[in-house]
Amino acid sequence: MAALTAGALTLSACGGSGGGVDDGAANGEPDAELATAGMSEEGIIDGGEVKVLITQGIFSLDPARMQTPNFGSQGGFLQAIYDTLFYVDSDTNTVMGSIGEALEPKDDTCGVWDMTLKDGVDFADGTPLDAAAVEAHWLRVQDPDTASPQATKLEGVTFEVVDDQTMTITLDQNNCDFDRTVATGLGFVPSPTAVEEAGEEYGDDPVGAGPFTVDSWNRSANELHLVKNETFHTEGQPHLDKISFITASNTATVVDSLIAGEYQLTDNGWTSTAVDDALAGGLGVQLRRPxxxxxxxxxxxxxxxxxxxxxxxxxxxxxxxxxxxxxxxxxxxxxxxxxxxxxxxxxxxxxxxxxxxxxxxxxxxxxxxxxxxxxxxxxxxxxxxxxxxxxxxxxxxxxxxxxxxxxxxxxxxxxxxxxxxxxxxxxxxxxxxxxxxxxxxxxxxxxxxxxxxxxxxxxxxxxxxxxxxxxxxxxxxxxxxxxxxxxxxxxxxxxxxxxxxxNRQYFLFDEDLAGVYPVNDAQNLLLTQGLGYTELD
Known part of the structure; x- marks a missing residue:
């Protein structure tokens, strides 16, 4: 069972544990400098826009429809819209809270868990993100009519809202890794008010408590444009004014597009020499070995x-x-x-x-x-x-x-x-x-x-x-x-x-981009509220 630490990460430029860093570059081993490149938030200034190239078409913004929570598929833009209850710090292999405060089993059988949320977190529409909101979302995931790919993670699970910030979760089978299950697949929670009002069309016009809100979505072009959420729950974040997620249309030119400044971030270069080409072209490269x-x-x-x-x-x-x-x-x-x-x-x-x-x-x-x-x-x-x-x-x-x-x-x-x-x-x-x-x-x-x-x-x-x-x-x-x-x-x-x-875990990014800190094991998820530039044109 992973330990849980509440609160935000303190980012640093030093390597961590967890099997992701090797101190030598021989025999194809990523060195410590590459493994931690771009992670620190030190020197970030507010403002600017990041355009992210992703691998998968954008078909829904509803977390109940999520199939894969990886950054380059659906996880990236869902985290930006919803933030997440909990996440796994890839360096320490511990579960930590963002919207959540604590998630712990009552005893060593791991059959009943207590979840506590941070106080004062609201969705972008003003609805409180409380225990009742989490319960509403998880009940919707469980509902067969939703046909959620994540439903199996909550099969037979029951919930009791204790108070606004606390919920007791009873599993149908004991699971000492349930905190990791929540962190890697169940942490994106939508506004129950927005879900009730939109019904089956909710995924077209989502409302979350994340660092960004939807500005526009061009379905035919597979482009999603988000803007800063001025009511985000963490003071001083997000740093960026805008972030966009765009499905790559020409996979052969991804690295060239980043070098030219057309895009600023991706976790997939699509070619076998993408990392080498990015390094040669002056891009930031973060490379780890899972x-x-x-x-x-x-x-x-x-x-x-x-x-x-x-x-x-x-x-x-x-x-x-x-x-x-x-x-x-x-x-x-x-x-x-x-x-x-x-x-x-x-x-x-x-x-x-x-x-x-x-x-x-x-x-x-x-x-x-x-x-x-x-x-x-x-x-x-x-x-x-x-x-x-x-x-x-x-x-x-x-x-x-x-x-x-x-x-x-x-x-x-x-x-x-x-x-x-x-x-x-x-x-x-x-x-x-x-x-x-x-x-x-x-x-x-x-x-x-x-x-x-x-x-x-x-x-x-x-x-x-x-x-x-x-x-x-x-x-x-x-x-x-x-x-x-x-x-x-x-x-x-x-x-x-x-x-x-x-299959090395990597990000390619603009050399002035910082706060590129991967979480959730090797899913390459980023907490987009931490992204920002150290220099702006």
Whole structure:
């Protein structure tokens, strides 16, 4: 169970713990200077605008509709509109409060939790952000008519509003990581007044308590423009006058656009040399090394990947070293994934790794699939840019192995949400491209539990569910580490997803931008109220 500290972060220019920083740059390791670049708020002056390039089309501003809380997908603009109740400090791996004051279990069983909110926080429409507002939002998430992707996180959970600032939460299953679940998926709360008035149309005209409010939203251009919330709950913030979120239309020119000053921030450069090019072009670069990596998701609701022989054949047929060398010319970024946890992670175990490159083993698994009348004929679904390049390379390599017949299906970023998340219309997909983390909770739950919020593969294993539930109910840290290691070991054996290359966590930004402090594990979420410039033109 992560400790919880109330209050805002004190930002500094020194590195922290948590597995994200390595002091040497050899062998592709990010150094301490890159790992902490841009984090400090020191010297920030008020004013200015930041234009953020993101990866996903903007389809709703309703947090109940949120699928992925990553900064470059939906989390960035939702945090700007709503702020968040709690967040995970990626350096200290502790849960901290923004709107929230405390979130703690009543005892070591972790079945009942008390949540306390800060006093005096209001939504932009003047409605108090109190315990009743949180309850209203979470009840709406639970409502089947809402069809919220986050509903599984609150399944069977009940709430009791004790007073304006306090709520007691009773879980249907004990969970010592519930504070992390709230921080990484349930912290964006809308005004209940606005929700009631707008009904089903709420996502078109949102009202939050975040550092910014909506100025305009151009749906066809995928551009969302926000302005400073003058009534934001923290004095002296936000620093910026405006922040905009824009879906990248030309992924090949992202870094050039930042260097030219057309945009000021992104967490995805879309090319294998984006970080190197950004450094050469004088941009600010923040680079960290989480566990996990770039991955492919196997759809286990249809053939051939409903059979483990197909997933293991795929894994044995491909060489991560060759993939890294072929797809990336960056010494910082081109690192094959050898183990699920990095060496400096408290969860590290060198024996927990995906099935290795072994053509003889691949042939045995192909034969097993043939015996089960399960031919390895499939497509890899990918979006333009890096994902497409990766998919085409993998298909070419697999088609050289007897028993594989592989094609590539290219879809736009705008189509990705409907095709992959809603319709699950794929065999393998390379979107959203990575499964990176510092702590397994709650991401392993989202990815691998049969009812996980972002389990887009349809993977369902009673053994996995049981291992996850054991890990969640273990309050002793050493036992908790061992329990999550067993979850990762089964991930490697069942291969519901397959990792092949380390996926570095990074931001590229204007050299005068500061307050770039990532939170919520490796989701790359930023507290946008802390962003600002040290110099303005």
């Amino acid at each position: 566990s996990g990596g770039f991955s492919l998701q196997f759809n286990q609701q249809k053939a051939p990947f409903d059979k483990v022989c197909a997933r293991r054949a795929f894994s044995h047929a491909l060489d991560p070293v060759a993939i890294s060398e072929a797809l990336s010319q960056s010494e910082l970024m081109s690192v094959p994934l050898e183990t699920i946890f990095t060496e400096d992670s408290e969860f590290y175990d060198e024996t927990i790794a995906f099935p290795g490159y072994d053509l003889e083993a691949a042939a045995e698994e192909v034969k097993e699939c043939e015996d089960q009348d399960n031919p390895l004929t499939f497509s890899i679904t990918a979006s333009p840019g890096n994902d497409q390049t990766t998919a085409e390379y993998l298909a070419s390599r697999l088609n050289e192995v007897e028993g594989f017949d592989v094609t590539v299906d290219v879809i736009t970023y705008e189509e990705a949400y409907t095709t992959i998340f809603q319709n699950r219309d794929f065999n393998i997909n390379a979107y959203p491209g990575g499964q990176r983390f510092y702590d397994p909770a709650p991401l392993f739950v989202d990815w691998f539990h049969s009812e996980g919020a972002t389990n887009i593969t349809g993977y369902a294993s009673e053994e996995m569910d049981s291992l996850i539930e054991t890990a969640q109910t273990t309050p002793v840290e050493t036992e908790r580490v061992a329990a999550w290691q067993e979850v990762a070991r089964l991930w490697a054996e069942d291969v519901p997803t397959w990792g092949y290359m380390e």
